[in-house]
Amino acid sequence: MANISLKHILINAQQESYKMRHFYLGAEHLFVGLLTVQGGIASSLLQEHGLTPEYVIDSIRRKIGKGSHHRLWAGIPNTPRADVMLDIAREIALESGRNEIDERDLLTAILEEGENIPVRVLMALGIEDIPAFVKQIYEKEHVTTDTETPFVEVELSPQLEQDEDITKEQLFIIRRMFFSYPKIRIERRLMGGYSEAVLFVITPLHGDGRQDASVVVKLDSTASILDETRRYESFVKRTLPPMTARLEDRPVAPDNMTIAGIKYTLIAGSDRIPQDLRAVLTDWQPAELGSWLRNELFPSFGRIWWRQSRPYRFQAWQEYDWLLPPVLTLEYNGVKKLPEEGFTLKFPVKRQKLNAIEYGDVVAVNNFTVYKVYPERGAIQLAVGSGSDAAHAYKIEVRNLNFEQDTYYRGEVIDQIIGTVWQTRNQQLMHAVRALEPDFNHEADKIPFSTRVGIEKLPNPLKVYEELLDSYVNGSLSTIHGDLHLGNIMIGPNNSAFLIDFAHSRDGHTIFDWCSLEISLLRDVIMPVAGSTWDDAREVLEHIVPLNRGEIPDNEEASIAFALSSVAQVRKIVEECLYREGQWSEYYVALALCCLRAMTWENMPIGARRLMFMVASLIIYELQTSYTLTDDDDTASPDATDISTNF
Amino acid sequence: MDFKVNLMIMSGVKDGALLEMQTENGDGQIKNDRWSISIGRKDENDVCLRNDTFVSRQHANLHWKDRRWWLEDCDSTNGTFIENETNYFDDQPVKGIIPLEIGQLFRVGRTWMRIQAIG
Numbered sequence: 066m067a068n069i070s071l072k073h074i075l076i077n078a079q080q081e082s083y084k085m086r087h088f089y090l091g092a093e094h095l096f097v098g099l100l101t102v103q104g105g106i107a108s109s110l111l112q113e114h115g116l117t118p119e120y121v122i123d124s125i126r127r128k129i130g131k132g133s134h135h136r137l138w139a140g141i142p143n144t145p146r147a148d149v150m151l152d153i154a155r156e157i158a159l160e161s162g163r164n165e166i167d168e169r170d171l172l173t174a175i176l177e178e179g180e181n182i183p184v185r186v187l188m189a190l191g192i193e194d195i196p197a198f199v200k201q202i203y204e205k206e207h208v209t210t211d212t213e214t215p216f217v218e219v220e221l222s223p224q225l226e227q228d229e230d231i232t233k234e235q236l237f238i239i240r241r242m243f244f245s246y247p248k249i250r251i252e253r254r255l256m257g258g259y260s261e262a263v264l265f266v267i268t269p270l271h272g273d274g275r276q277d278a279s280v281v282v283k284l285d286s287t288a289s290i291l292d293e294t295r296r297y298e299s300f301v302k303r304t305l306p307p308m309t310a311r312l313e314d315r316p317v318a319p320d321n322m323t324i325a326g327i328k329y330t331l332i333a334g335s336d337r338i339p340q341d342l343r344a345v346l347t348d349w350q351p352a353e354l355g356s357w358l359r360n361e362l363f364p365s366f367g368r369i370w371w372r373q374s375r376p377y378r379f380q381a382w383q384e385y386d387w388l389l390p391p392v393l394t395l396e397y398n399g400v401k402k403l404p405e406e407g408f409t410l411k412f413p414v415k416r417q418k419l420n421a422i423e424y425g426d427v428v429a430v431n432n433f434t435v436y437k438v439y440p441e442r443g444a445i446q447l448a449v450g451s452g453s454d455a456a457h458a459y460k461i462e463v464r465n466l467n468f469e470q471d472t473y474y475r476g477e478v479i480d481q482i483i484g485t486v487w488q489t490r491n492q493q494l495m496h497a498v499r500a501l502e503p504d505f506n507h508e509a510d511k512i513p514f515s516t517r518v519g520i521e522k523l524p525n526p527l528k529v530y531e532e533l534l535d536s537y538v539n540g541s542l543s544t545i546h547g548d549l550h551l552g553n554i555m556i557g558p559n560n561s562a563f564l565i566d567f568a569h570s571r572d573g574h575t576i577f578d579w580c581s582l583e584i585s586l587l588r589d590v591i592m593p594v595a596g597s598t599w600d601d602a603r604e605v606l607e608h609i610v611p612l613n614r615g616e617i618p619d620n621e622e623a624s625i626a627f628a629l630s631s632v633a634q635v636r637k638i639v640e641e642c643l644y645r646e647g648q649w650s651e652y653y654v655a656l657a658l659c660c661l662r663a664m665t666w667e668n669m670p671i672g673a674r675r676l677m678f679m680v681a682s683l684i685i686y687e688l689q690t691s692y693t694l695t696d697d698d699d700t701a702s703p704d705a706t707d708i709s710t711n712f
Numbered sequence: 713m714d715f716k717v718n719l720m721i722m723s724g725v726k727d728g729a730l731l732e733m734q735t736e737n738g739d740g741q742i743k744n745d746r747w748s749i750s751i752g753r754k755d756e757n758d759v760c761l762r763n764d765t766f767v768s769r770q771h772a773n774l775h776w777k778d779r780r781w782w783l784e785d786c787d788s789t790n791g792t793f794i795e796n797e798t799n800y801f802d803d804q805p806v807k808g809i810i811p812l813e814i815g816q817l818f819r820v821g822r823t824w825m826r827i828q829a830i831g
Contacts, residue, residue, distance in 0.1 A: 087724075087725070088725075089725040091723075091724075091725070092727065124801065127801050128800070128801060129822070130822055132765075132822075133765040133766070135765055137762070137763055137765070138725070138763070142725065144724070144725055144726065144727035144728055145727065145728035145729045146727040146728025147727070147728075148728075149728060182722075182723055182727075182824075186800075189800035189801075298799075299798065299799040299802070476801075
């Protein structure tokens with residue numbers, strides 16, 4: 066294949082510049098141009114260094130951000146730096162006796178210039194030896210392996226053959242991930258969380274039949290996988306206990322596909338196939354499970370994660386608003402100008418204003434950040450704040466977008482987008498409860514409970530959750546997993562604890578992980594014992610009442626109380642994590658909001674969702690009767706960025 | 713006393729442009745042993761970033777004081793940032809006045825810049 070000409074690269078570079086609304090030609094566009102030409106050398110070199118072109122392009126875009134709608138100059142001028150680089154490239158071409166710059170010359174020039182954004186991004190992504198990289202450019206032959214499937218024989222374990230459909234796309238990615246092995250065996254599928262991710266346990270095999278240690282492979286949308294890789298790099302990598310699951314390889318994200326994959330390598334022990342906690346539920350007693358969580362999981366990650374405990378005082382919405390359904394779902398219809406009677410939303414968002422907005426109103430959203438992109442359904446989710454990990458509260462979903470015409474990427478700040486309200490959060494929550502076929506009036510302020518424990522009525526969470534969101538929490542901040550449930554806690558050798566799935570890892574409210582885990586236990590351990598009717602849910606609640614008072618459930622096998630002994634152990638962990646001894650309101654505010662969120666998960670069994678609604682009611686009841694919300698007692702809020710000196 | 717400094721634009725449409733600042737040409741202001749260079753979108757600024765709509769009219773200041781450089785954010789709308797050592801993709805906002813090293817990158821609106829070492 067002939068060398069790719071400059072003209073070809075410039076076309077791609079200009080397209081990138083337009084897409085990003087930059088309207089100039091800089092080093093970043095030239096580099097993206099090099100990465101997007103079919104069969105280009107830049108992208109295959111990067112892949113040899115374990116970086117996918119998408120990952121690099123996404124990183125460059127994130128670093129630079131999209132330009133504004135206003136064009137301040139005509140045409141697409143070159144930046145001074147781009148001119149310098151093109152000069153260098155021209156010299157390289159002339160030295161080799163050519164009149165025209167080709168892709169190798171340009172790539173060399175960009176890397177040798179050394180100070181431009183693409184080079185800075187590459188270095189941040191781990192390519193530190195740029196001169197060595199440059200050397201490889203002229204050694205590299207053109208290859209077109211990208212669309213070829215490496216031949217790796219795939220054996221399915223008997224269990225999988227029966228009931229699992231592995232799609233062609235998934236198989237393709239799996240083969241790419243294990244391209245250096247002649248054969249792999251897909252052992253089992255792990256019960257995932259509530260995202261669309263698929264997890265497999267895979268054992269790689271050598272030609273002579275030797276087995277390597279099994280690994281866990283996660284397949285998900287390219288954007289989610291790339292995001293998880295970044296989170297792993299920022300929050301997880303340096304803070305893991307010595308023996309646990311790691312992301313050793315870079316993600317595999319082929320150009321022409323919407324899904325990508327990553328591998329969690331379980332460093333310790335290759336003697337048996339890794340199992341997640343859900344898989345052992347039938348073998349372990351609830352109390353045994355609980356004490357394992359407390360005595361294995363908590364200590365092994367606690368020192369570097371949950372016990373960091375820096376004081377953190379916040380309003381509940383800052384940490385929990387994003388869990389709930391979008392505050393608004395808007396339909397985009399190409400309107401550029403807000404009509405007079407329309408609403409404008411910008412930070413800080415006033416709840417009063419938000420509550421005045423109804424179905425059919427036209428709303429302009431200003432300076433929100435793109436938090437999630439769903440190209441397959443033409444939707445994006447916006448949130449306030451900027452940066453990848455800023456408070457992503459006040460989620461707003463915008464539908465009906467045309468992705469052929471406009472590009473959106475995570476982290477981008479949108480100056481303004483206008484849409485018509487299709488659904489509000491309150492409506493969506495009401496629908497979620499209605500779908501559970503309540504045997505009570507779900508629009509009333511109070512819902513019936515139980516005379517047996519002396520609490521006849523509980524507050525309706527739908528009526529008071531906003532108050533919760535506004536309340537202040539005196540808590541602590543730590544590195545957290547962000548999506549802790551029985552499906553991503555793995556059992557290693559000697560029953561040691563492993564965690565996988567770092568898609569939501571971040572610095573956040575310490576106690577959030579335990580709320581998630583309690584919910585997971587309620588769903589997987591308690592609900593199956595209790596049953597799925599509203600009466601069953603109320604019966605579980607009757608047993609949670611003493612638990613909230615710190616009473617350990619009795620030991621009658623196969624009873625609800627017996628199952629709840631696992632939750633009791635989680636509460637013991639929480640007790641150690643509370644910022645102030647005995648101040649359970651910190652946990653309750655978080656738990657109530659997390660339950661309300663779980664109630665909306667459509668892939669959760671209906672019985673579990675009913676239980677979630679009831680637990681939210683009970684927890685809010687506890688808050689209302691035993692604690693004053695929004696107490697103004699101050700904790701210092703950490704502020705890592707404030708490094709002002711006495712100037 | 714004459715002061716002199718070179719700034720280089722490190723991103724955007726003027727990426728690679730070198731701006732020479734010196735008191736002889738009336739750049740900056742000297743007040744109480746401090747030489748201050750203003751950065752913003754308005755023409756009156758010493759460093760005028762008129763091509764970046766994310767830059768406020770008066771966005772940030774560079775100060776030379778006590779034999780070193782300082783960076784100040786003037787309550788700008790979109791903020792002034794420095795690179796974050798632990799996460800390259802999550803820039804760290806500047807609050808108040810912070811010390812700035814020669815060669816260290818900082819961002820005003822969407823424009824990255826740095827102070828050049830003068831040979």
